[in-house]
Amino acid sequence: MAEEENDNKKNSSKYFYFGLATTFIWLVVVYGLVKNPTFTDLKLNEVGDFLAGAVAPIAFLWLVLAYLIQSEELKLQRDDLQISIDALQGQEKELIEQTKQLTEQAELTRKDIKLRLAEATPRLAFKEINSTQVGKDFFRHEVLFYNNGGIAIGIKCHPPHKDILIEIQSLYKDSPMRKTNSIKTDILSKIVFQYNQSIYHNVSIQFTYLDIFGTEYKHLTAYPCTDEEWEDFFNNPKIN
Numbered sequence: 205m206a207e208e209e210n211d212n213k214k215n216s217s218k219y220f221y222f223g224l225a226t227t228f229i230w231l232v233v234v235y236g237l238v239k240n241p242t243f244t245d246l247k248l249n250e251v252g253d254f255l256a257g258a259v260a261p262i263a264f265l266w267l268v269l270a271y272l273i274q275s276e277e278l279k280l281q282r283d284d285l286q287i288s289i290d291a292l293q294g295q296e297k298e299l300i301e302q303t304k305q306l307t308e309q310a311e312l313t314r315k316d317i318k319l320r321l322a323e324a325t326p327r328l329a330f331k332e333i334n335s336t337q338v339g340k341d342f343f344r345h346e347v348l349f350y351n352n353g354g355i356a357i358g359i360k361c362h363p364p365h366k367d368i369l370i371e372i373q374s375l376y377k378d379s380p381m382r383k384t385n386s387i388k389t390d391i392l393s394k395i396v397f398q399y400n401q402s403i404y405h406n407v408s409i410q411f412t413y414l415d416i417f418g419t420e421y422k423h424l425t426a427y428p429c430t431d432e433e434w435e436d437f438f439n440n441p442k443i444n
Contacts, residue, residue: 327353
């Protein structure tokens with residue numbers, strides 16, 4: 205492309221210098237004719253005709269040369285425009301490729317986030333319930349469950365009555381179960397639920413917790429429950 209541009213510039217220069225040389229030679233010829241003794245014998249109108257005839261070829265020559273020079277310049281402009289178009293097309297291809305890469309990266313990021321969210325979601329699974337009577341009028345239930353998902357943190361129990369005890373306990377290695385505010389993965393835990401027989405019909409179980417991303421989960425059920433209802437209680441928390 206650069207060689208072609210140089211050739212066009214050289215052609216324009218050749219046309220220009222050819223015009224100058226031809227004009228100079230022509231003027232020399234005209235000057236020789238004017239110096240001829242017979243030129244002074246010409247009438248005024250004949251002198252005008254002579255000068256018009258002498259200038260007309262030069263004017264026509266420069267008209268043709270101007271057209272040729274302009275053609276070369278237009279060709280240069282066209283080539284420059286084509287270079288710009290090619291550059292823009294190259295940029296367009298790069299932008300398309302970058303957009304494709306960004307789209308693929310965004311999709312991978314979305315899948316990664318989805319996977320991390322799935323891994324972080326606590327999944328409580330009902331195991332069994334053990335019930336005992338504590339004293340004359342008090343009942344104690346221990347609902348055992350596992351967490352098969354991500355860690356649950358910030359556990360809060362919400363007893364419906366001041367005389368009702370609800371707390372979460374977890375087993376840590378070989379130590380006895382104790383009250384906890386978090387439920388780790390694959391750790392046996394239990395809901396300790398104790399109430400007076402006099403308020404048996406107003407009993408409900410509710411507790412809440414968060415995953416590591418701050419999403420709140422709430423488990424709520426009326427009591428008493430069947431095993432199927434316990435499974436539903438653990439499997440289907442309300443997510444806020």
